Amino acid sequence: MYLLYDLILLALTLVLIPYYLVRGAFHGKVRRGIRERLGIYSAGRLAPLQGKRVIWIHAVSVGETRAAIPLIKALRKTWPEAALIISNVTETGQQIARGIGETDLSLYFPYDLSWVVRRVLRRVNPALIVIVETEIWPNFIREARRQAIPIALVNGRISDRSFPRYRALRPLFQPILQDFSAFCMQTALDGERIALMGAPAERIEVTHNLKFDMQAPVPDxxxxxxxxxxxxxxxxxxxxxxxxxxxxxxxxxxxxxxxxxxxxxxxxxxxxxxxxxxxxxxxxxxxxxxxxxxxxxxxxxxxxxxxxxxxxxxxxxxxxxxxxxxxxxxxxxxxxxxxxxxxxxxxxxxxxxxxxxxxxxxxxxxxxxxxxxxxxxxxxxxxxxxxxxxxxxxxxxxxxxxxxxxxxxxxxxxxxxxxxxxxxxxxxxx
CATH class of the missing domain: 3.40.50.2000 (Glycogen Phosphorylase B;)
Known part of the structure; x- marks a missing residue:
């Protein structure tokens, strides 16, 4: 299954990279994230992580990044000596992430090719991976387990629209979900749904929604x-x-x-x-x-x-x-x-x-x-x-x-x- 997934993703990547380059040129942007998505980092890019225990937070885009801010602040307060990195898939998510002062580094999430994520995880060497909401990347999650890195899904939710598809593909999702160390779900219904998808029941907790913990002063x-x-x-x-x-x-x-x-x-x-x-x-x-x-x-x-x-x-x-x-x-x-x-x-x-x-x-x-x-x-x-x-x-x-x-x-x-x-x-x- 993983070999077939790699081959499909490789074919898609070979199509998407030229598309992003052309699209970036058309909109007057340089696609700075492509190298990072391939696990290629410039000299000194990972220097803020050296010699520190690393906690990696992944939030796909803008909404997930904003939802993660209360947790990121709490992680910084609890482990001030740790290096916090945040990764995103979208450019807009990255722009929001760069404005979070509590993080040490913001990166683009790597393409989920087995050899790419293996190299990235070895270089970053996180002590913990935190995935916000429902981002299930098979190779990344599998390789984290192989490298004995605990991985937690937080603020997890399974929408009405996605649940039937997830449940129909339970034979594919179950082995991936077995590699998670914990599932912190928004509601009891979300907990029930991810259990029906194949997540181990003893690792599921209902912690509620991080969005209720957002903070912003009401201006005078x-x-x-x-x-x-x-x-x-x-x-x-x-x-x-x-x-x-x-x-x-x-x-x-x-x-x-x-x-x-x-x-x-x-x-x-x-x-x-x-x-x-x-x-x-x-x-x-x-x-x-x-x-x-x-x-x-x-x-x-x-x-x-x-x-x-x-x-x-x-x-x-x-x-x-x-x-x-x-x-x-x-x-x-x-x-x-x-x-x-x-x-x-x-x-x-x-x-x-x-x-x-x-x-x-x-x-x-x-x-x-x-x-x-x-x-x-x-x-x-x-x-x-x-x-x-x-x-x-x-x-x-x-x-x-x-x-x-x-x-x-x-x-x-x-x-x-x-x-x-x-x-x-x-x-x-x-």
């Missing part, structure tokens, strides 16, 4: 005013932030915005696509529609504030929480189209009312809890979105109530980091 009035001035957002108009949006959603959000402004509801839209490389095409589309648009990268802190009907299009990475901080209401994307949603708790963390669509299958439990706590509004379609936005723009008391409801939910459900850390401590000390 002066800080919000300063951020608004930086972003050229008006001090006297409400700000609607549509974050992590996908194709198909921007059109809905923009139409709702234009219709409401035309109806006399005065506010400003900040649009933050999930993938900022799409902003160039989006800006052209806005120009064709006659919608005044300003790119975040073009703002230098000066100039007149945006007016109702204008759009601030965010083509940068790492500022989403700052935009949430200056918002009056938030829509979280990936939910009006069948993507499965994104983390709505980031808005609740900053006491913001959050709106999201019907497609929340990747955050099913979180969306249920937010609604139960009266921390947000779920909408079915464009007309419902327009009604929710209008209602929140016109009712500041409701905005405050929803923001506090969501924030209270976070406080009530905190503790996943401590429970997960206890498991990791046992693995490191055994």
């Amino acid at each position: 009035v002066a800080s919000v005013a300063a951020l608004k001035e930086t972003y050229r957002l008006p001090a006297d108009l409400p700000v609607w932030v549509a974050g992590s949006t996908h194709p198909g959603e921007e059109e809905i959000v923009l139409q709702v915005y234009r219709d409401l402004v035309s109806a006399g509801v005065n506010f400003v839209l900040v649009l933050v696509p999930r993938h900022p490389e799409r902003c160039r095409a989006l800006a052209e589309d806005l120009a064709n529609r006659g919608v005044p648009c300003t790119l975040r990268s073009a703002i230098d802190g000066g100039g007149e504030p945006l007016r109702a009907g204008e759009v601030l299009l965010v083509d940068t990475i790492g500022e989403l929480m700052k935009f949430y901080a200056v918002s009056d209401l938030v829509f979280v994307g990936g939910s009006l189209v069948s993507v499965g949603g994104h983390n709505i708790l980031e808005a609740s963390l900053l006491k913001k009312p959050v709106i999201f669509g019907p497609y929340m299958h990747n955050f099913k439990e979180i969306s249920r809890l937010v609604l139960a706590a009266q921390g947000g509004i779920q909408v079915a379609d464009a007309p419902a979105l327009a009604e929710a936005v209008r209602r929140l723009i016109e009712d500041p008391v409701l905005r405050q109530s929803l923001g506090e409801g969501g924030n209270g939910l976070l406080l009530e459900n905190a503790g996943a980091t401590d429970r997960t850390l206890a498991t990791l401590r046992r693995l490191l000390e055994s």
